[in-house]
Amino acid sequence: xxxxxxxxxxxxxxxxxxxxxxxxxxxxxxxxxxxxxxxxxxxxxxxxxxxxxxxxxxxxxxxxxxxxxxxxxxxxxxxxxxxxxxxxxxxxxxxxxxxxxxxxxxxxxxxxxxxxxxxxxxxxxxxxxxxxxxxxxxxxxxxxxxxxxxxxxxxxxxxxxxxxxxxxxxxxxxxxxxxxxxxxxxxxxxxxxxxxxxxxxx
Amino acid sequence: xxxxxxxxxxxxxxxxxxxxxxxxxxxxxxxxxxxxxxxxxxxxxxxxxxxxxxxxxxxxxxxxxxxxxxxxxxxxxxxxxxxxxxxxxxxxxxxxxxxxxxxxxxxxxxxxxxxxxxxxxxxxxxxxxxxxxxxxxxxxxxxxxxxxxxxxxxxxxxxxxxxxxxxxxxxxxxxxxxxxxxxxxxxxxxxxxxxxxxxxxxxxxxxxxxxxxxxxxxx
Amino acid sequence: xxxxxxxxxxxxxxxxxxxxxxxxxxxxxxxxxxxxxxxxxxxxxxxxxxxxxxxxxxxxxxxxxxxxxxxxxxxxxxxxxxxxxxxxxxxxxxxxxxxxxxxxxxxxxxxxxxxxxxxxxxxxxxxxxxxxxxxxxxxxxxxxxxxxxxxxxxxxxxxxxxxxxxxxxxxxxxxxxxxxxxxxxxxxxxxxxxxxxxxxxxxxxxxxxxxxxxxxxxxxxxxxxxxxxxxxxxxxxxxxxxxxxxxxxxxxxxxxxxxxxxxxxxxxxxxxxxxxxxxxxxxxxxxxxxxxxxxxxxxxxxxxxxxxxxxxxxxxxxxxxxxxxxxxxxxxxxxxxxxxxxxxxxxxxxxxxxxxxxxxxxxxxxxxxxxxxxxxxxxxxxxxxxxxxxxxxxxxxxxxxxxxxxxxxxxxxxxxxxxxxxxxxxxxxxxxxxxxxxxxxxxxxxxxxxxxxxxxxxxxxxxxxx
Numbered sequence: 026x027x028x029x030x031x032x033x034x035x036x037x038x039x040x041x042x043x044x045x046x047x048x049x050x051x052x053x054x055x056x057x058x059x060x061x062x063x064x065x066x067x068x069x070x071x072x073x074x075x076x077x078x079x080x081x082x083x084x085x086x087x088x089x090x091x092x093x094x095x096x097x098x099x100x101x102x103x104x105x106x107x108x109x110x111x112x113x114x115x116x117x118x119x120x121x122x123x124x125x126x127x128x129x130x131x132x133x134x135x136x137x138x139x140x141x142x143x144x145x146x147x148x149x150x151x152x153x154x155x156x157x158x159x160x161x162x163x164x165x166x167x168x169x170x171x172x173x174x175x176x177x178x179x180x181x182x183x184x185x186x187x188x189x190x191x192x193x194x195x196x197x198x199x200x201x202x203x204x205x206x207x208x209x210x211x212x213x214x215x216x217x218x219x220x221x222x223x224x225x226x227x
Numbered sequence: 228x229x230x231x232x233x234x235x236x237x238x239x240x241x242x243x244x245x246x247x248x249x250x251x252x253x254x255x256x257x258x259x260x261x262x263x264x265x266x267x268x269x270x271x272x273x274x275x276x277x278x279x280x281x282x283x284x285x286x287x288x289x290x291x292x293x294x295x296x297x298x299x300x301x302x303x304x305x306x307x308x309x310x311x312x313x314x315x316x317x318x319x320x321x322x323x324x325x326x327x328x329x330x331x332x333x334x335x336x337x338x339x340x341x342x343x344x345x346x347x348x349x350x351x352x353x354x355x356x357x358x359x360x361x362x363x364x365x366x367x368x369x370x371x372x373x374x375x376x377x378x379x380x381x382x383x384x385x386x387x388x389x390x391x392x393x394x395x396x397x398x399x400x401x402x403x404x405x406x407x408x409x410x411x412x413x414x415x416x417x418x419x420x421x422x423x424x425x426x427x428x429x430x431x432x433x434x435x436x437x438x439x440x441x442x443x444x445x446x
Numbered sequence: 447x448x449x450x451x452x453x454x455x456x457x458x459x460x461x462x463x464x465x466x467x468x469x470x471x472x473x474x475x476x477x478x479x480x481x482x483x484x485x486x487x488x489x490x491x492x493x494x495x496x497x498x499x500x501x502x503x504x505x506x507x508x509x510x511x512x513x514x515x516x517x518x519x520x521x522x523x524x525x526x527x528x529x530x531x532x533x534x535x536x537x538x539x540x541x542x543x544x545x546x547x548x549x550x551x552x553x554x555x556x557x558x559x560x561x562x563x564x565x566x567x568x569x570x571x572x573x574x575x576x577x578x579x580x581x582x583x584x585x586x587x588x589x590x591x592x593x594x595x596x597x598x599x600x601x602x603x604x605x606x607x608x609x610x611x612x613x614x615x616x617x618x619x620x621x622x623x624x625x626x627x628x629x630x631x632x633x634x635x636x637x638x639x640x641x642x643x644x645x646x647x648x649x650x651x652x653x654x655x656x657x658x659x660x661x662x663x664x665x666x667x668x669x670x671x672x673x674x675x676x677x678x679x680x681x682x683x684x685x686x687x688x689x690x691x692x693x694x695x696x697x698x699x700x701x702x703x704x705x706x707x708x709x710x711x712x713x714x715x716x717x718x719x720x721x722x723x724x725x726x727x728x729x730x731x732x733x734x735x736x737x738x739x740x741x742x743x744x745x746x747x748x749x750x751x752x753x754x755x756x757x758x759x760x761x762x763x764x765x766x767x768x769x770x771x772x773x774x775x776x777x778x779x780x781x782x783x784x785x786x787x788x789x790x791x792x793x794x795x796x797x798x799x800x801x802x803x804x805x806x807x808x809x810x811x812x813x814x815x816x817x818x819x820x821x822x823x824x825x826x827x828x829x830x831x832x833x834x835x836x837x838x839x840x841x842x843x844x845x846x847x848x849x850x851x852x853x854x855x856x857x858x859x860x861x862x863x864x865x866x867x868x869x870x871x872x873x874x875x876x877x878x879x880x881x882x883x884x885x886x887x888x889x890x891x892x893x894x895x896x897x898x899x900x901x902x903x904x905x906x907x908x909x910x911x912x
Contacts, residue, residue, distance in 0.1 A: 038410045039402035039501070041346050045353025046398045050390065052354065053361050069308075082387050083394075090395070099347065103354050109240065110334075111322045116244040161314070162307060168251065169310050219796045220388050224832035226395055332548040356544055359586045364791070370758050371792035374783050375805065375846065385794040392832055393790060400539035407495050407532040408600065412524035414558035419551055419565055 591622020
C-alpha cells in the first residue's frame, strides 16, 4: 500500500478540516485589522493591504497542505460567510471574495498547485478580493453626496468625499494591496525556509 | 419569546443588504431599522437592540446636528465613517439577531436543509470551533514570550510560527478523530435539529420583500 | 473480533514500527497494550480502527487485519467506524462542535441515521453513562477529563462494539482517570470489546483480561490479569512500566516557613479573577537547590498559582519574596521561568543553538554548549526545535531558562504521558538543574514523580473546595 499524494480529485475529510482550521487563522488575523480599521478611516481603507502583508503564511501553508481544487475558494467562502452572517459586512464582500477566489483557484490549477510563482499570483489575486470591505464607500458615493446636500453641509464636504472616494484612491488602494501581497508572500517564503521546511512540517 | 427559523435570519440578512443598497429615502431607512430592532427585541435580545438603537441615534445626531457645526478638519475624517456605519445598521441588527439566537448547530442544520454541500459545512464548523482554540493558544504564546524577552522585531514571527505548527498538528489529530467517526461516509446526512418555517417566519420574509419593493418605488 | 495476522508496518521504510505482529482479541475481552514509548502500541490501535492504512498514507503495510469481519485494508473508514469507536490522547483536538449534544450525535448524523433514532440514542447514552451534567455546556468550559468523557460518549452513541483507546489518560488527573475507568467498566459489563494502549496502569488492573507487552514493534509477552498483577516491582521497572498499584504520596505536606533569609518565600498569596476567588492565603517557601511539589485537585488553581509565581499575572493579595526581598510581578518575570505542559508554545527559533542565543544577549558559545550537553542536547544543535521529541523540547525550554539566568523554574505537569524510563529521566534532569543552585517548583498530580524528586509538597486548595 503506497498511496502517493495526488493533486487531483475531491478533498478528503482531512483536507476539509485543514481548510477549516487555516480559514479560522486567516479570519482571526483579518479580524485584528478589521477592529483596527475602526480607529481611523484611513486604516480602514488600507486594511486590504495590511491583511495581504500578514496572511501570506497561512495562505501558503494551506496551498502546500491541500494541493487540490477548491481549497482557496472554500477558505474565501468561509471567511466571507462568517463576516456576512455577523452583519459586519455587506454582501459586496461575499461577491468580490468569491470572484477573487475563483481566479486564484484557476491560477493554482493552471500552474499545477506546487509552483511558487503560481501560488504567489494566486495569493495576490486572493488578497485583492478583500477590497470588498471598503468598496461600498465607492458604491454608496452618490448616496453620500445626496446626504451631504440634504444636511446642507456645503460644498466643502462634497470635495472631501470627492478627495477620498475617487477612482484614483481606489487604484492606489488596489496597487498597495498588490504590493503588500508580494511582500507578504516573500515573508511566508522566509518562514517556510527558516521553520516549516526545516521542522519537517511541509 | 419568538424563535425564528435560522433560514429566515439568513434570508433577512440578504434582504437587509439589498434594501440598504437600493433605498434612497430616510423614511424607509428609519422604519426598516425600527422594525428590525423591534424584531430583535421580540426574539429576546432587547439589550442588544437598545445598544444598536443608541448607536443609530448617535449616528443621526452626529450627522444632522453635530457635523454641520463642528470644525471641518474633524468632520472630514469621520464623515464617511459615520455615513457608512448608518448604512451598515440593518446588517448589524440582523447579524446580532443571528449571533444571539442561532447556535452553530442550527446554522449547520439550516445549511444542510438548503442542500449546501456537506464538505462546506464540515470546514465551516471546524473553523468556528477553532476560534476559541486560537485565543487560548495566543494566551500561552504571549505568556511564553513575556518570560523570554523577545525583541520587538521578532514578535510577529514568534507568534505566527507556533500558531501554524499547532494548527498543523491539530488538523492531523482532529482529522483522525473525524474519519473514525465516519465523516467520509457518502450517505445523506441527517440532523436532530428540527427546523420549520412558522407564521412568524413568513411574516418576516413578506415584510422584507415589501420593503424591498418600497425601496425601489419610493425615492 | 479482532485478528491481526503477521502484520508489519513502517512509517518510513526500514524502520520496523511493527514487526510481524500477531494479535487475536475475542469478543468482550478487555486488552491492555503496554510497553515503552515508541514500542508500537499506538500503531496497533491504528491498525484496528483503520487509520492504517487509510489515514497514514505514506506508510507501508504488510499482513492482514480483520476487525468485526471486515478486512481493514479493503473496507472504507466509515464502514469501520460503525464497529470501532476510538478515543485519542489529546482531549483538546477530538471535538467538532462547541456544545456537548452536537458532539455526542456527530457520528450518528454522519452515518445518516434517522433523527428519531438519534434522539433515542442520545438519551440512552446520556443516561447510561451518567453524563447529564454535560448537556447544554460549551465544550470549551470543560476540563480535560470531561472532554475525554465526551469523546467516549460520542463513540458510545454510535453503538460500536469495539472501543480503541489510545493513551486516553495522558493529560488527565486522578479524578478524571477514575471517571474514565467507570466508563470502561460499563463497556465491559455490556460485553463490548475494549483495547487500550496506556502508560498509566494502576487504574486498569481490575478491568483488563489480558495484557500484551510490546518492545520495538514486536509482541514480546502476553499476560493474563493474574500474571500481570503478580509482576514484582523490579520486573515491572525492567520492562519500563509505570506502577501497577495506586501510589501514595511520600513527601510531607508542608505549610511554609516565615522569614527565610535565602530562597523563595510566598506569604498569604491570594488570587481572584474579578470577584471570583481562585485561592486565598497561600504560604510556601523553597530554598536554592531544592525541589518542591505543588499538588491539588483539578481546578484548585495550580496553573493560576504557577502563572502568578512567574509574574504572568498579578497577585490580588499577599507577597512573594526572593532572598528576603519583595518582588512585584514584573521583577518576578526576570527571575523565573515556566516550563509549560505543552512546551510547543515556548520554542521560537529555527535551531537549538539559536534558541539558546535568543534567551539572552550575552550567552557565550561555551556556556550554551555546556548547558546543552548538561541536558543531553549537544547532538541536536542544528536541528529545528520542532523536529525534536517531546522530552528534548522540554529540556531545550529548560536550557533557555538556565541561560537567561533565571533562578526559579516552575514545571507544569512535566511527566504527563511519559513511560517509566522517560519519567525517570525527567526526575534526574530536575535533580541536575536543582543542584545547579536553582529553585525548582513542580506542579503535578503524578505521585510517582513527586516521590522521586521532592521531600516537601504544598497543597493548593481552591476556594470552591473549602
